[in-house]
Amino acid sequence: MAPKTPQWRGLADEIAREIAAGTAGYRPGDQLPQIRDLVAQGKGSKTTILAAYKALEAEGLVSMIRGHGTKVRKRPPHQIRRHQQRYVWEKKLAGGPAEDRQNNGVVEMDTGLDHDQVECHATFSVIPADAELSERFGVDVGTLMLHRHYWHSTPGDPTALSLIDSYLIHEVAARNPDLLDSSKEPWPGGTHHQLSTIGIEIDRIDDGIRTRLATQAEARKLGIPVGSAVILLGKTSVSTDGDVVEYSHVVLPGERTELRYSVPLERWPQ
C-alpha cells in the first residue's frame, strides 16, 4: 500500500527540501547542479534528472534557461487586487475634478506601484465581432469593435504585470475620436472618464474569474514558468441604460496574484 515514488519525484522533493531549508547553493538566485553533473554522479539518467528539474520548474521553485542554467527563483512580490474598491474609486475619480485625474493614475491603483514605476503599452485595432463578443454586447456578428490591447511593466523589466484585451463597440467609441487614438493612453481617469466623454455612465461591473494553465506566449510575457497557472478575469461594464459598453479580458500571473472581494451584508432587524 506504500505509495511508491518515482526516482525523479524523489530527487525533486529532495531539492525542494534543500531550497525550503535555504542550504548553501540552494538559495534564491543560486545555480543548481547541472544535469550532466548529476548524471555523472549517478543520480539517474539525463531523462530522469530532467523530469525532476521540470517538476520543480512547474512548481515555480526554479527557472530553467536553455544555454544558461537552472537557478533557484526569487519569490516575486505578491500582487493583491481589490477590484471592488478600485471600481468604486475609479468612478468617483472620473466624476471629480480634472486635476485629481492627472495626479492619480488608474494603473497605479491596480498594481500598487508608484506613478513613475509603471510603463503602459497600448495597441489598438478594429476587428469584426466574433460569436463571443456579439453575445456579450448583444450586437450582430461582424459588427466592428475597437480592440485595445494593453500591458503594463516596470521600467527596465520586460515582464508584464498583466495582459489586457479591452473591447468597445467601434461606432460608439468613435463618437469621441480621441478614444480611437492609442497615443492618448494612459488616459487620465481611466475607462470611466473615457466613456463619460461620450455620455455613458457605468452603473455596474461584473467580474467573472476562471483559471487555466498559461499558454507559452503568456508565460513568456508574464515571466512565469510554462505550465504554471494564470487567472483569467472577464470584466463586463454595464451602463445606466442597461447596455454592455465595455468588456475586458485580463490575464494575471496566478502564482503572484490574489484577487479580493468584500461582501457587506444587511443587518438583521433587532
Add this chain to the structure above:
Amino acid sequence: MAPKTPQWRGLADEIAREIAAGTAGYRPGDQLPQIRDLVAQGKGSKTTILAAYKALEAEGLVSMIRGHGTKVRKRPPHQIRRHQQRYVWEKKLAGGPAEDRQNNGVVEMDTGLDHDQVECHATFSVIPADAELSERFGVDVGTLMLHRHYWHSTPGDPTALSLIDSYLIHEVAARNPDLLDSSKEPWPGGTHHQLSTIGIEIDRIDDGIRTRLATQAEARKLGIPVGSAVILLGKTSVSTDGDVVEYSHVVLPGERTELRYSVPLERWPQ
C-alpha cells in the same frame, strides 16, 4: 525566426485539432490510439508519443489511466458560483422562518444542483491554531480551533465538487454543543444560522482568490488531471462586533469553475 515546434508538440496539436473537429475516433469518450501503435506507425518513439499525450492531459483534453487507456474527456458541466448573491441570500435565509431553512439547502445554492443530487460529507476535529490561523483570527498560537472538513459529491460518483476546510474558535463554537457534532451536518440554514445560535451575526464576508497547480491528492479527489489548476478561495467572515468568526479555505477545480462578483456603482449626481 521560425518558432520550430518539437515533434511531440506537433503531434499533440494534431490530435487536439481532431478532437476540436469531432473526427470519428476523437469524440468524447473515445479511446485514443495506443502509444505502442503510434510507435509502430513510426509517429515517434514511446517517449515522444507519451510527451504528446501528457501535454493533452495537462490541457484537460484527454484522461490517461494506467492499465486502461487514454480517452477523450467528456466536458464536465461548468459550475458558476455567484458568491456575492449567495452570501446575501444565505444570511436572509438564516434570519427567516425555520421551514424555509429545511427546504432550501445552502449547498444546493452553491452548486446549482438539486436537493437530492448532492451528498455532503463532513469530518470534524480540534486542532491548535498555527501561525496563519492565529493571525487571521487574532488569537494566540496554540488556541484550540474547531476544524471542519467538508466535501460534496453527486450520488454514485466519488468526484468531489469542492474541498472545504472551515475553522471556528473552539471555545466560541462550544457555546452550542450541536456545532461540535459532525452528524448534524448538513445544517439547515448554513453557517449563518449556526453562528446565530450562539449570538453571532455576520456583518461582512471577504473573499480572497488565488490559483495554483493541484496537488496529487486534490487532483484525485476532484477528478481532474494532475498538473491542472485549482482555484483557492479564502473566505473570512467578520461579525458585527468586528471579530473574525469563521475562516474557510475552499479548493475548486479550476477548469470547470467560474466565480462571479458584481460591483454596483453609485450614480453620479445629475
Add this chain to the structure above:
DNA sequence: GAGTGGTCTAGACCACTGT
C-alpha cells in the same frame, strides 16, 4: 494473464546563451 500507461537508461544530436 493480457493490455496499457509509467519509469528508466545510455547515448546521439539539436538549439539557445554567453564570451
Add this chain to the structure above:
DNA sequence: CAGTGGTCTAGACCACTCC
C-alpha cells in the same frame, strides 16, 4: 566556441486495470 538545456531513439522492465 564552450556551456547548458531540449528533443529524440530503442528498448527493458515495472505497475496498474480489467477480465
